Amino acid sequence: MSDSEEESQDRQLKIVILGxxxxxxxxxxxxxxxxxxxxxxxxxxxxxxxxxxxxxxxxLNVTLQVWDIGGQTIGGKMLDKYIYGAQGVLLVYxxxxxxxFENLEDWYAMVKKVNKESDSQxxxxxxxNKTDLEHMRTVKTDKHxxxxxxxxxxxxxxxAKTGDSVFLCFQRIAADILGIKLNKAEMEQSQVELSSTQKxxxxxxxxxxxxxxxxxxxxVQMERGRKSQS
Numbered sequence: 001m002s003d004s005e006e007e008s009q010d011r012q013l014k015i016v017i018l019g020x021x022x023x024x025x026x027x028x029x030x031x032x033x034x035x036x037x038x039x040x041x042x043x044x045x046x047x048x049x050x051x052x053x054x055x056x057x058x059x060l061n062v063t064l065q066v067w068d069i070g071g072q073t074i075g076g077k078m079l080d081k082y083i084y085g086a087q088g089v090l091l092v093y094x095x096x097x098x099x100x101f102e103n104l105e106d107w108y109a110m111v112k113k114v115n116k117e118s119d120s121q122x123x124x125x126x127x128x129n130k131t132d133l134e135h136m137r138t139v140k141t142d143k144h145x146x147x148x149x150x151x152x153x154x155x156x157x158x159x160a161k162t163g164d165s166v167f168l169c170f171q172r173i174a175a176d177i178l179g180i181k182l183n184k185a186e187m188e189q190s191q192v193e194l195s196s197t198q199k200x201x202x203x204x205x206x207x208x209x210x211x212x213x214x215x216x217x218x219x220v221q222m223e224r225g226r227k228s229q230s
Contacts, residue, residue: 012063013174016083016122018107019092020100021071024129027160028092029068032170037161047082054171057182062174074106083114087177089124090169091153096136101128101143108151123177125154127169132159 017025026048030036033050050066069082083089089111093100108124115121126148128139141157148155154176156169175182 009059010061010063011178012065013088013177014065014067014086015088015090015170015173016067016069016086017090017092018069018083018104018111019071019090020094020097020103023071023092023094023097023100024160025071025090025092026068028090028127028129028158028166029066031160031163031166032064033066035163037163047078052170054174056171056175056178056180058180060178060180062178064170064174066170074103074110079110080114083111086122088173089122090127090173091124092127092129093139094130095128095139095157096130096133098138101139101147104147123154123173124151125156125169125173128157129160131157131164132161 017029019025027037029048029050033052047070048068050068051063052066053061053063056062067082067086069079091104091107091111093104095101104126111122111124126144128141128144144157145155147153154173156165156172158165158169160166172182
């Protein structure tokens, strides 16, 4: 295979995570990128940035740039710039916090506003987080499903704390964006390979691993990420 053919097998996707503070956006991103979970809540101010490379069928390497947007930015001037250019958007809420679910109307309205005149629309998914607290659920699953059906959204339930379905969520969203069908065997195999893959250095990168902390130039981070992943 020539160098140009090899390059054609690498793709990059910008995934933006939106939702209220304390809904678990950062925890979901950390669980996916680093297989880690922070027990203490730390508010994301502005923007945080995660990166991970995954493999999809057809030997396709996909680097996911995960933009973790602070919950307080809903009225901020930078939010539209953070959303712009995203191929995927995760609307995350806490299944034990009904207000976090209701407020997704505002977050989704911003996504539609930013992309109103865009030729291509992002793939948007509704993600109910904290399924490990099912006994404390206040958002019924039929409410979740109705919101998805009314707006044509992807539907996922995850637990950032236990890791349940987090990788699968990102994998399926990346595949949907790229028009790749995943069969059950491929999804199960990915889950089996996940633990060994995440032990390899450079496969999960975080904004705080490079200069400038959480508010960085994504281009600089992507270059750093390519070096660490090579």
